[in-house]
Amino acid sequence: xxxxxxxxxxxxxxxxxxxxxxxxxxSDGLSPSMAALGLETACGLITRSQLQGLQAIEGKPPATAMxxxxxxxxxxxxxxxxxxxxxxxxxxxxxxxxxxxxxxxVADCFVxxxxxxxxxxxxxxPAVDAVVAMGSDASVAxxxxxxxxxxxxLHGHRFSVELVTGEVDVEAVAQDIALYDGRGCFTPTGVFVxxxxxxxxxxxxxxxxxxxxxxxxxxxxxxxxxxxxxxRERLALSRVKGRVYGGTTWGVAVGPCSLFEPSxxxxxxxxxxxxxxxxxxxxLTPWRQHWAACATDTMSSLxxxxxxxxxxxxxxxxxxxxxxxxxxxxxxxxxxxLFVLEGCE
Amino acid sequence: xxxEVRAFIERTARDGPDPVGFAAxxxxxxxxxxxxxxxxxxxxxxxxxxxxxxxxxxxxxxxRALPLTCFNDRHALYLFHTSGTTAERPGIHRLQxxxxxxxxxxxxxxxxxxxxxxxxxxxxxxxxIAPHSSLSHMVGMFYPKARHFIDRTGRLRAQxxxxxxxxxxxxxxxxxxxxxxxxxxxxxxxxxxxxPEGSVLMITGGFKGRRVELSMSDLHARAxxxxxxxxxxxxxxxxTELSSQLWRLDEAPYAPPPWMMVYAVAxxxxxxxxxxxxxxxxxVDLANHQTVMAIETLxxxxxxxxGRVELLGRLEGAPARGCSLTREDAVLAAQASEE
Numbered sequence: 001x002x003x004x005x006x007x008x009x010x011x012x013x014x015x016x017x018x019x020x021x022x023x024x025x026x027s028d029g030l031s032p033s034m035a036a037l038g039l040e041t042a043c044g045l046i047t048r049s050q051l052q053g054l055q056a057i058e059g060k061p062p063a064t065a066m067x068x069x070x071x072x073x074x075x076x077x078x079x080x081x082x083x084x085x086x087x088x089x090x091x092x093x094x095x096x097x098x099x100x101x102x103x104x105x106v107a108d109c110f111v112x113x114x115x116x117x118x119x120x121x122x123x124x125x126p127a128v129d130a131v132v133a134m135g136s137d138a139s140v141a142x143x144x145x146x147x148x149x150x151x152x153x154l155h156g157h158r159f160s161v162e163l164v165t166g167e168v169d170v171e172a173v174a175q176d177i178a179l180y181d182g183r184g185c186f187t188p189t190g191v192f193v194x195x196x197x198x199x200x201x202x203x204x205x206x207x208x209x210x211x212x213x214x215x216x217x218x219x220x221x222x223x224x225x226x227x228x229x230x231x232r233e234r235l236a237l238s239r240v241k242g243r244v245y246g247g248t249t250w251g252v253a254v255g256p257c258s259l260f261e262p263s264x265x266x267x268x269x270x271x272x273x274x275x276x277x278x279x280x281x282x283x284l285t286p287w288r289q290h291w292a293a294c295a296t297d298t299m300s301s302l303x304x305x306x307x308x309x310x311x312x313x314x315x316x317x318x319x320x321x322x323x324x325x326x327x328x329x330x331x332x333x334x335x336x337x338l339f340v341l342e343g344c345e
Numbered sequence: 346x347x348x349e350v351r352a353f354i355e356r357t358a359r360d361g362p363d364p365v366g367f368a369a370x371x372x373x374x375x376x377x378x379x380x381x382x383x384x385x386x387x388x389x390x391x392x393x394x395x396x397x398x399x400x401x402x403x404x405x406x407x408x409r410a411l412p413l414t415c416f417n418d419r420h421a422l423y424l425f426h427t428s429g430t431t432a433e434r435p436g437i438h439r440l441q442x443x444x445x446x447x448x449x450x451x452x453x454x455x456x457x458x459x460x461x462x463x464x465x466x467x468x469x470x471x472x473x474i475a476p477h478s479s480l481s482h483m484v485g486m487f488y489p490k491a492r493h494f495i496d497r498t499g500r501l502r503a504q505x506x507x508x509x510x511x512x513x514x515x516x517x518x519x520x521x522x523x524x525x526x527x528x529x530x531x532x533x534x535x536x537x538x539x540x541p542e543g544s545v546l547m548i549t550g551g552f553k554g555r556r557v558e559l560s561m562s563d564l565h566a567r568a569x570x571x572x573x574x575x576x577x578x579x580x581x582x583x584x585t586e587l588s589s590q591l592w593r594l595d596e597a598p599y600a601p602p603p604w605m606m607v608y609a610v611a612x613x614x615x616x617x618x619x620x621x622x623x624x625x626x627x628x629v630d631l632a633n634h635q636t637v638m639a640i641e642t643l644x645x646x647x648x649x650x651x652g653r654v655e656l657l658g659r660l661e662g663a664p665a666r667g668c669s670l671t672r673e674d675a676v677l678a679a680q681a682s683e684e
Contacts, residue, residue, distance in 0.1 A: 225613035226661050229625060229643060232615055233404040236388040240411060 001088070001114070007051045009113040010086045014078070016109040018043035026101035027074045029222030030181055035074075037218060038180055041322055042075030050326035051086040059339035061087040062129035062151065068094040068143060070135040073184035074102045079325055080132050081106055081117060083335050090116040092128060097121040130338040153337045155330060158185040158292035159262045160320055163192045163280055163306065166199040168297045172318030174210035176295060178218055179321035182266040185292040186321045190260045191271045192280040194298075197254075200273035201243065204254035208245035211252065211267065220249045220267055231265055238270070262287040277302050281309040295320040346377045350445060350604070350634050357603035358452035362652075367606065371397040371629055374638055381415035385637050397606050397629045398617055402641040405586050408436030413637050416441045425479040427585045438479065438586050441635055443486075446588040449632035450483050453602040457592035458579055461518055461545055465491035466509055468501065468521035468529055479585050480549065484520045491520070501525060503532035510572070511536065516543030519576075522550040523564055530567050539573035546572065549581040561596060582656060586640050588632035591654060598653035604631040609648050610641070612660060620650045623657055 001009065018039060020026075027035035065084045069077045077093060084091050091110075095103035103119045110117040120126070130151045133143045137156035144154055162173060176188050191207070193200040235251060238244045242255020250267035253259055257272045260283060274280045284291065293313035294306045306314045312331060313323065326334045353370055357363055375394060379386040389401040403413065408427070412418035421439035423446075428435075440446060454461070465488035470478065472485035474497050484491060494506040506529065510517070517540060521529065526548060529535075546568055548561075565578055582599045583590035591599035591607075601607050609624030610617050618624040626646045629639045645657040 223613055225611070228611070228613040228615060229404060229641070229660060232641065233406050236404055236407055237410055239390060240384045240387045 003055050003086075003088075004052070006088055006115070007048060007086050009115055010051055010082050010110075011046070011048055013085070013110040013113040013115060014043050014046045014082060016112060017078075017106060020105060024221075026099075026105050027221070028071060028096075028099040028102070030074070031219040031221040034178070034181060034218040034221060038073070038075055041179070042078050045322065045325045046079065046082050047325055050324075051082065053326065054083055054086055054335060057333070057336055057339055059341040061335075062089050062338050062340075064090045064092065064128045065130040065132065065338060066092040066094055066126065066128045068131065068133035068135065069096060069103055070139075071096045071099055071183075072134075073180045074099070075180075076134060076184065077103060078106060079334075081110065083326070084132075084338075085110055085115045085117060087335070089130075091118070092126060093117060093119045095119050095121050132338070151338045151340060153329060153332070153335070155185075156290075157263070158290045159189045159264060159287070160186050160291075160293040160295070161190045161192060161280070161284065162188045162295045162317060162320070163194065163274075163277055163302060164203065164295075164297045164317060166193060166195050166203060168193075168203060168317060170203065170206045170210040171213065172316075173207055173295075174214040175318055176320040177211065177267060177269050178214040178220075181221055182264040182268070184321070186323060187264040188269060188295065188320060189262060189264045191269055192274045192283075193271060194276065195273055197273045200271050201254050204243070204245060204252050204271040207269070207271065208252045211246065211250045211269075215250055215267075223249075223266060227265055231268065234259075234261065234265065234268060242270075257283045260284075262290060277305045277309065281306075293320060293323070346374060347445065347634055350374065350631050351448060353631060354445075354448055354452055354602075354604050358456060362603040367603065367631070368397050370631060371400060371606070371638065374631060374634065375400045378415055378638060382413065382637065384411045384413055397639075398608055400629060400639040402627045402629075402639040403637045404641045405436060405584070405643060408438060408586050409434045412437075412439055414439050414441075415635050423482070424477055425482070425585045426477040428478075435477075436585060438636060440588075443482070445632050445634050446479075446482075447486050449589045449602065449604065449630075450486065453590060453592065454487060456602070457594075457600065458545060458547075460543065461487075462516035462543060463518075464488075464515065465518040465520060466506060467491045467493045468495060468506065468519070468525040469493065470495045470499075480522075480583065483583065483590070488518065488520075495525065501528055501532070503529050504534035507532070507534050507536055507538070510538045510540055513538075513541055513544075516541045516545070516575075519544065519546045519572075521546070521548060523548050523561070524550065526568065527564060530571050535571065537571055537573070540575050542575040544572070544576045546576050546578045547581055548578065549583065565596065582654070584628075584640075584642065586633075586636075586642075587628055587630050588634075589630045593653075598649055598655045600653050601628075605629065607646075607648050607652065607654050609646060615641075620648055623647045625660055626654070 023039040024032040024035040067077050067080045081091050093103040100121050107117040107119045131147045132153045133140050134155045140154045140156040193203045235247050238253030241259055242253050245252040252269055254271045259270045294311045295315050295317045296302050297317045303314045379389055392401045394400045418439050423440040423443050425438040426435040467484055469484055470481050471493040472481045475481040494502045580593040581590055589602050589605045591601045593599045606629040608617055608627055612625045626642045626644045643660050645660050647655040
């Protein structure tokens, strides 16, 4: 296949995947409507022009690449498979053994277009030319250790936040919170409101109504029992230190920044008042190496501050869970880390 | 309120359980606590419990963040700290005085280990070395003259203890954590001794987060081999956040005192499960009179129809959110590091 034939084959494979009849079957417990939205969103992000642009990356792409998939956002491996397949790599998808079905569906669609994608669920770690891995910091570190002599693109725990004004479109914030039931690193873990505690309170109240609406459109799916104790702990502490709306299948806790936690729970959000973007960055400084993205409703005035502050990705509210295909990952251009420069082998 | 709790402990320690009286006093104590403990009142919200199981339970991690006392916490004289990693703030159970704690601990110990020997050798630091350890407090209160074989640096003085055991001519109470006991039994100075008939070995805690995992049955077997047939093994289950303890003989289920109720809930929902079904353990402890009487632990267990408890270890850790691997994937990664 030529480069352009491969790009067309990938586009057809993604199109085929987007027409899957029962996406909830491979969403690892999302409700049917949320699974459908998640699949539609992920497939819709893959573009022909971005795939074509990958051909311009300098160096030699891997002939075989493994993508180690974590449980979480079920569509997370799609962009990697699409990009690698477009480059002509044979892709080994290392699927979570408890929920391999999305990886299997991806492989079926790509193989149907004569693209080499296979799924493995066992514990063996095959010899490949490059590795992409998503997971906890500890797991990713161990994978890095095992594959220390080949190119890797590794992605540990990260979290995202929103920095908004009192006039923010809370329906958009609610969609950021609800998408994928809070399983990915682009789930906001806190909403910081520029203003006074009263402003934060007003946003929290409106956000609670928006989450009720989101719940009616995309009900929360399977709730990991291991998160129940954490949910009750955060709920109890928030009741002491702030004000809580909801609390059963969704929750909004408005209160001091000490309530902020750098890890997401499904449809649980804390809302805090801050005087400036810099004040929010100060609050988040202890977890700086885990920052993923920040959404804001004042891109024009704040995006530069947030990018300078250390966020790799800054976007509009409502776009947090819709990252552009081909964006940089971990500070590097998409897939660049997996290439070997000529003369450097 | 304190007098009523004290009287209930004394009466039921003497006469046996009184579930109806327990329920009434528990609800009364709850109302008393939420009036004096604003944090507990906030956590409870508009709850109107009609039975002990409906009393809002405070998740134990909150003891790291809140004082949770029914008195001005600056007046706390006893600060029992949870153990754990140094990176984390410890949970603190603050007591204004220890009289109900001491009464509860003593009465149930006397009931469960009625013929406890008079002398004690402890593989637990003394109260002087570990003033914030509730376990050290309890053992020190039972045995003010106990001899402790863990020094200030945490070093186990195993050889001295083996020497003491070898020379013992009267029954001894041997107090140890499971981990310290294993270390003791594996120490190069180890020898097989025959402790005098009537000696009691108390084992508390498990191997959570330690470098080795050993079943309690294996530990019991090793202890019997080392100490001889004269030793009676008892288990103690206590928590920093509780004022009462559970005890068991050998490997029987743990028995709570009549002034404590244990029940299990489904971790996902917090709803009570049926007796005999495994779940996340919650305790209602009247002896927690000065703090919060109902707590939700991170332990798994099975509460039997008669109220006794089988411990099943810790709840599976809540995974870090974000791009987290499953436990199984972590094992895969660990294997990678070994290859």
